[in-house]
Amino acid sequence: xxxxxxxxxxxxxxxxxxxxxxxxxxxxxxxxxxxxxxxxxxxxxxxxxxxxxxxxxxxxxxxxxxxxxxxxxxxxxxxxxxxxxxxxxxxxxxxxxxxxxxxxxxxxxxxxxxxxxxxxxxxxxxxxxxxxxxxxxxxxxxxxxxxxxxxxxxxxxxxxxxxxxxxxxxxxxxxxxxxxxxxxxxxxxxxxxxxxxxxxxxxxxxxxxxxxxxxxxxxxxxxxxxxxxxxxxxxxxxxxxxxxxxxxxxxxxxxxxxxxxxxxxxxxxxxxxxxxxxxxxxxxxxxxxxxxxxxxxxxxxxxxxxxxxxxxxxxxxxxxxxxxxxxxxx
Amino acid sequence: xxxxxxxxxxxxxxxxxxxxxxxxxxxxxxxxxxxxxxxxxxxxxxxxxxxxxxxxxxxxxxxxxxxxxxxxxxxxxxxxxxxxxxxxxxxxxxxxxxxxxxxxxxxxxxxxxxxxxxxxxxxxxxxxxxxxxxxxxxxxxxxxxxxxxxxxxxxxxxxxxxxxxxxxxxxxxxxxxxxxxxxxxxxxxxxxxxxxxxxxxxxxxxxxxxxxxxxxxxxxxxxxxxxxxxxxxxxxxxxxxxxxxxxxxxxxxxxxxxxxxxxxxxxxxxxxxxxxxxxxxxxxxxxxxxxxxxxxxxxxxxxxxxxxxxxxxxxxxxxxxxxxxxxxx
Ligand SMILES: Nc1ncnc2c1ncn2[C@@H]1O[C@H](COP(=O)(O)OP(=O)(O)OP(=O)(O)O)[C@@H](O)[C@H]1O
Ligand code: SF4
Ligand SMILES: [Mg+2]
Numbered sequence: 001x002x003x004x005x006x007x008x009x010x011x012x013x014x015x016x017x018x019x020x021x022x023x024x025x026x027x028x029x030x031x032x033x034x035x036x037x038x039x040x041x042x043x044x045x046x047x048x049x050x051x052x053x054x055x056x057x058x059x060x061x062x063x064x065x066x067x068x069x070x071x072x073x074x075x076x077x078x079x080x081x082x083x084x085x086x087x088x089x090x091x092x093x094x095x096x097x098x099x100x101x102x103x104x105x106x107x108x109x110x111x112x113x114x115x116x117x118x119x120x121x122x123x124x125x126x127x128x129x130x131x132x133x134x135x136x137x138x139x140x141x142x143x144x145x146x147x148x149x150x151x152x153x154x155x156x157x158x159x160x161x162x163x164x165x166x167x168x169x170x171x172x173x174x175x176x177x178x179x180x181x182x183x184x185x186x187x188x189x190x191x192x193x194x195x196x197x198x199x200x201x202x203x204x205x206x207x208x209x210x211x212x213x214x215x216x217x218x219x220x221x222x223x224x225x226x227x228x229x230x231x232x233x234x235x236x237x238x239x240x241x242x243x244x245x246x247x248x249x250x251x252x253x254x255x256x257x258x259x260x261x262x263x264x265x266x267x268x269x270x271x272x273x274x275x276x277x278x279x280x281x282x283x284x285x286x287x288x289x290x291x292x293x294x295x296x297x298x299x300x301x302x303x304x305x306x307x308x309x310x311x312x313x314x315x316x317x318x319x320x321x322x323x324x325x326x327x328x329x330x
Numbered sequence: 331x332x333x334x335x336x337x338x339x340x341x342x343x344x345x346x347x348x349x350x351x352x353x354x355x356x357x358x359x360x361x362x363x364x365x366x367x368x369x370x371x372x373x374x375x376x377x378x379x380x381x382x383x384x385x386x387x388x389x390x391x392x393x394x395x396x397x398x399x400x401x402x403x404x405x406x407x408x409x410x411x412x413x414x415x416x417x418x419x420x421x422x423x424x425x426x427x428x429x430x431x432x433x434x435x436x437x438x439x440x441x442x443x444x445x446x447x448x449x450x451x452x453x454x455x456x457x458x459x460x461x462x463x464x465x466x467x468x469x470x471x472x473x474x475x476x477x478x479x480x481x482x483x484x485x486x487x488x489x490x491x492x493x494x495x496x497x498x499x500x501x502x503x504x505x506x507x508x509x510x511x512x513x514x515x516x517x518x519x520x521x522x523x524x525x526x527x528x529x530x531x532x533x534x535x536x537x538x539x540x541x542x543x544x545x546x547x548x549x550x551x552x553x554x555x556x557x558x559x560x561x562x563x564x565x566x567x568x569x570x571x572x573x574x575x576x577x578x579x580x581x582x583x584x585x586x587x588x589x590x591x592x593x594x595x596x597x598x599x600x601x602x603x604x605x606x607x608x609x610x611x612x613x614x615x616x617x618x619x620x621x622x623x624x625x626x627x628x629x630x631x632x633x634x635x636x637x638x639x640x641x642x643x644x645x646x647x648x649x650x651x652x653x654x655x656x657x658x659x
Contacts, residue, residue: 057518163606193373194545195622198589198602205599220519223548226593227600250593264523266548268575268590279520282488298520 007084012182012214013069013102014045018078020064024287034288038064040238041078043313044231046182049208051215053229053246055222055261057283060235062218066184069216070102071095082182100129103175105168107187112171113159119145119170120155126177144173148203165196172203176211184216189224201228222265226250231319234258237286237294243313244320254322257295293325301326335507335539336362336385341399343380343389350611354380356563358399361556362507365537367529369550372560373607378543381560382509385541386424387416403507422452425500427493429512434496435484441468441495442480448502463502471498471528490521497528504536511543526553547586551575556643559583562608562618565637569644579638579646579655581623617648625650 007014019040026033039061046052054062067073069080071090079088087098106112113122120141127137142152148169159167168188175183185204189197205228207213219225225232225246232249234242234257242255253259260279281298290296293306305325313321314328322328343355355377362368370378383389385401387408401408408419420426428434436444445464449455455463461480468476471494484492493513500508510529514522530553532538542553550557550571557574559567559582567580578584588601605622608614617635620626627650637645638652646652 057520165606193607194547194586195373195589195603196606198591198600199604201591202600202602222519223593224591227591227596246593246596260520264519266522266526266546266552268547268551268587279523282490282521283518 004084007081010048011081012046012048012083013216014081015065015069016043016079016081018042018065018068018080019076020061020068020073021076036285036287037238037289038286039068039075040289040294042235042238042240044233044240044243046214046216047230048181048214049212050230051208051217051228053225053232054216054218054235055220055225055232056235057220059283059286061238061286062235063186066104066186066216066218069184070104071098100178101180102182102184103178103180104184104186105171105175105188107190113167113174115159118156118158119150119162119173122159122170123155123174123177126174130178140177144177147176147207148173149199163196164192165199168192168200169203172200172207176207180213182214182216184218186218187220188217190219190221197224204228222261234261237283237289239294239323240321241295241324242320242322244317248317248320252317252320254316254320254327255295255324256299256301256326260298260300293323295324333364334361335364335404336541337400337402338381338385339400339402341381341384341401342397343377343384344395344397345393346395347393347611352610353563353613354394354610355384356610356613358560358563358565360558360565360568362539362541363556364506364539365533366555367533367540367542367553368556368558369542369544369554370558370560371544371547371550373545375607375610376560377563377610378545378560379511382426382511382541382543385509386420386426387411387413421448421505422503423505424507424509425503425505427496427500427508427510427513429515435492437484439483440480441482441484441487445480445495445499445502448499452503467498467502468495470501470532471495472524473498490517490524493517493525494528497525497532501532501536505538507539507541508532509541509543512545513542514549515544515546522549529553547575547590559586562613563610564618564647566619566648567646569640570642573640573642573644577644579640579644579651580619580648581625581651582619583646585622 020038022036022038023032024034024036025031042065044052056062068075079086082098082101123141123144124137127140132140141155145152145155150166150169189200192200208215217225217228229246232244232246233240236257242258253262279298284297292308293311296302296306311323311325313323316322316327339359341355341358345352345354358381372378384396396409442464445467446460449460449463464480465476468479473479473491473494514525529540533540544550554571556570557568558565561582567583574583578587585601585603589603591600603622608618614621616632617630620630635647635649637647638649639645
């Protein structure tokens with residue numbers, strides 16, 4: 001029971017053996033011809049007020065996880081706990097109040113804002129669900145806009161009148177409007193100019209410190225993830241390959257995929273020019289993956305065992321989890 | 331200097347709309363020497379692509395107009411060339427690689443047909459020899475089992491392989507210069523690492539020149555010999571890689587580098603450049619960076635700054651910091 005108490009207090013979100021497979025249909029009769037195992041047994045937790053970074057290359061399942069957590073997609077297997085409460089099988093009616101607790105901001109803020117609504121209307125939509133009086137709503141709207149650095153006299157303007165960075169700020173304001181405790185950030189700065197990225201990153205960090213928000217920060221950019229995250233999960237083809245505190249992951253990476261990702265980040269120190277080691281090949285299709293380790297096709301240290309046996313998690317250090325036969329053997 | 335291959339001088343390219351004139355490229359000068367990789371780095375809309383397209387005479391006109399400037403390729407001004415003459419230069423002497431290879435590859439022809447065509451446009455090669463050449467080129471750019479790939483259509487290849495095919499086509503005629511516009515932006519980082527290394531090795535073995543365009547400072551640090559930092563249609567700073575990354579002299583370059591998030595900056599607020607990139611139709615007077623600049627003086631708001639020379643090819647368009655640096659130095 002003490003554990004449960006602890007979880008309610010300190011763990012915003014926990015997922016257990018989460019799976020989401022998509023059928024691939026073929027031919028005239030649209031028979032199921034195979035499965036894309038987008039998310040294939042994922043576990044992690046996000047502590048209250050902390051940031052979990054989720055990194056990996058395109059198609060590894062990052063955004064599918066986001067959609068499953070938000071209950072926009074039904075998981076095929078596994079459990080999702082929000083503050084200790086199992087939310088995996090809630091009815092549509094019971095999901096509603098949860099939507100206020102968990103919000104998402106996307107890479108393309110333009111696509112997620114209704115072009116025919118003023119930004120004020122977009123943000124107020126969220127407020128309406130929270131029993132604010134009309135006057136209070138106006139006040140709260142202005143407060144939200146100021147919080148994200150947009151002057152409140154802009155609330156009558158339409159999304160197209162704003163720059164990419166400003167639209168992302170508006171996306172953040174809208175997410176904050178319902179006073180969530182978890183925000184899923186799905187590549188929130190990837191589409192922004194370099195000089196604007198830092199503004200949004202500082203904004204997200206500042207809001208977290210002030211409001212105690214928890215973040216699931218999804219990105220392919222290890223520099224951003226390293227800067228923002230407390231813990232990091234590295235994904236490959238629907239699996240988490242390594243999970244560790246950001247410090248451990250960057251200073252003592254163990255999985256060969258993590259090592260490859262870290263060495264592939266172009267560094268801005270010119271001296272490092274030639275050190276880039278790289279992986280052969282590309283991320284294979286997640287459809288009908290081979291048995292054994294999902295990384296076998298590109299792994300520089302692959303062995304027979306990796307092709308035969310699926311590996312469970314191996315705890316290499318406290319809270320440092322790796323999925324690699326070679327690390328187990330060491 | 332006879333190792334100068336390309337010299338773009340005071341280029342201005344404007345787009346005229348109904349209500350406004352976009353000054354997309356507004357007095358840009360840069361050089362590419364033989365065997366070197368020159369990078370143009372800058373944020374979205376600063377005029378990188380327009381500069382590159384102008385070199386090859388690919389700016390649609392109208393709305394685009396070349397207001398002034400020269401594009402000297404081996405001393406000859408490409409802006410004076412007829413379309414017919416330009417076609418001989420394109421592909422043959424200067425080749426281009428774009429961000430999204432799928433839009434540049436013809437979906438209904440095989441990879442082999444397209445590379446063969448690229449070679450055949452410029453020289454007549456008989457079929458057997460042509461096939462050999464195609465296979466060799468695909469091998470050079472690191473495509474596995476090239477014989478089989480010749481029969482593939484573009485959509486059958488992965489993003490990284492398509493980009494390799496684009497590079498293969500660019501290489502097909504052994505050009506003197508390859509212009510690559512964000513060739514890795516759409517790729518995963520591990521694949522980007524492969525393509526960057528491909529560019530480096532091509533250059534070493536074929537002593538080709540590369541004009542590489544990107545918004546990613548990390549990429550620049552890894553492949554550039556010479557760097558041009560572009561802002562709002564002008565070059566803000568230029569120098570070799572170590573000058574730009576180790577002792578940037580322009581407030582914009584300094585700000586960009588300071589704003590990059592890294593693990594080691596964790597816990598500290600990132601430096602951030604306030605404001606936004608100006609619309610090229612409504613650029614501020616004076617220094618285009620002045621509304622965002624912490625050092626701006628009254629003069630910056632009225633007078634367009636000249637390039638200042640720090641020596642050894644390091645130039646910066648900021649008189650204010652130049653004066654400070656002179657005093658201190
Ligand atoms: N055909 C066109 N008609 C009108 N304006 C154009 C045209 N092509 C480019 N522009 C304008 O010229 C300016 C510079 O564009 P350019 O494509 O060179 O930027 P860029 O630096 O390549 O940006 P990005 O990083 O987004 O590729 C932009 O404001 C753009 O809108
Ligand atoms: S010239 Fe003035 S405004 Fe421009 S960068 Fe230098 S100090 Fe800033
Ligand atoms: Mg461009």
